[in-house]
Amino acid sequence: MDSPPRVTAVITSRERFSYAEESLKSFYAHTDVPCHVVYVDVNSPKDRWERLRRLSDVHGFTAVRVNKYVSPNCARNIGLRYAQGEYVVFLDNDVEYTDHWLEPLITCADEEKAAMVGPLYLHGPLEEQTVHMAGGDMEFSGVWGTREFTQTQRYFMKHVSDVPTDEMRRQACDIIEFHCALVRRSVFDQVGGMDEGLLTTREHLDFSQRVLDAGGTVWFEPKSVITYRMPPPFALSDLPYFMLRWSDAWTAETLKHFATKYGIKPSYVERVAKNRKGRQWLLFEQIKDYLPDALGPAGTKAVKRVFQKVEPIGNRLLVELMALREPPLEWQVHHGSGLAAPEPTAAGAPR
Structure with missing residues (x-):
């Protein structure tokens, strides 16, 4: 009799919906370790949800649909309710995978008794081989209330060939990221779930620190490689x-x-201003493709300056409008295995 899978993959929306099917295609093409899969959809357009439901019937994964936009940490906590096995691997829905990406993470966790393991993170097209992070470090210093905090993504923006060979080895580190993070499930009994007070950023820093504070270890395993495909396009x-x-x-x-x-x-x-600049850069990269060539470089810069002044106002109005229409949190579950989906309670949890 086959043993049950040791791993549950919990896949959540990072910042867009339109890459989810491509990412799932890559997941199933490159994952040969048996695992349960839970995909948490955060109120994507209904046509995309219907396609996800159909994919769940093809591949046999559990698709969970939340009735409103929620943060990634909230979605991870929902997905965690449906996790089985010894490990959970958290994944974003804009990741592409390479062959045998999962086995090295499990092997590292087994051999090192690790609480968390992360791969070599690339970003952009896989063939560009641009490092996003090869393990990471963080440091707190100073007096409580006025502490300084620094973090480092090792070899960020370097080509893989520029990373010293002796650094491309399994090693302990301080942080990994939720683009792909294998976590021992027993860790949640020690440190609790994801902090839902972290809506946009710092999630991986917080969880890694809580694991370290509890005496767990965090590892970088470069035999596993994934790349995340940041937008545009949207x-x-x-x-x-x-x-x-x-x-x-x-x-x-x-x-x-x-x-x-x-x-x-x-x-x-x-740091809000830094995040705003990043948001505006991504949006304008999409917008500028629709600007007429007659504007030229000077005209494009002028449009960009206007956009940067107007965009924060539109952003604030959008957030305020969404807050006015926000329903209580609920979710529905579709089991691609063909089993009947449990009815959600008023709070969204399955009975």
Whole structure:
């Protein structure tokens, strides 16, 4: 009799919906370790949800649909309810995979008794071989309430060939990211679930620190390689979620929560401006493709300056409008195995 899978993959929306099917195709093409799969859809357009339901029937995964836009940490906690086995591997829905990406993570966790294991993270097209992070470090210093905090993504933006050979080895580190993160399920009994006060950012830093504080270890395993495909392009239907996900309001609330939780100086919240610039850059990269060539470089720069002034106002109005229409949290479950889906309670949890 076959043993039950040791791993549950919990896949959640990072910042858009339009890459989910491509990512799932890559997942099933490159994953040869048996695992349960739970995909948490955060109120994507109904046609995309219907396609996900059909895919779940083909592949036999559990598809969970939340009735409103929620943060990735909230979605991870929902997916965690349906997890089985010894490990959970958290994945974003814009990841592409390479052959045998999962086995090295499990082997590392088994051999090192690791609480968390992350792969070599690339970003962009796989053939470009651009490093996003080869393990990471973080450091707190100073007096509580005015502490400084720094983090490092090792070899960020370097070509893989520029990373020293002796650094491309399994090793302990401080942080891994939720693009792909294998976590021992027993860890949640020690440290609890994901902190839903972190709406936009710092989620991986917080969870890694909580694991380290509990005496667990975090490992980088470069034999596993994934790449995440950041936008653009966007589908038009991606934009409301993207704008909320990286909104000034959610970012300010997140950074304030993180700073308070770890005694970091209050000015840490000023990072909101950095997140805003990133959001605007991604949006304008999409917009500029539709600008007439007659504008030229000078005209394009002028349009960009206007956009940068107007966009925060539109962002704030969108967030306020969504808050007015926000329903209580609920979700529905579709089991691609053909089993009847449990009815959600009023709070969304399965009975």
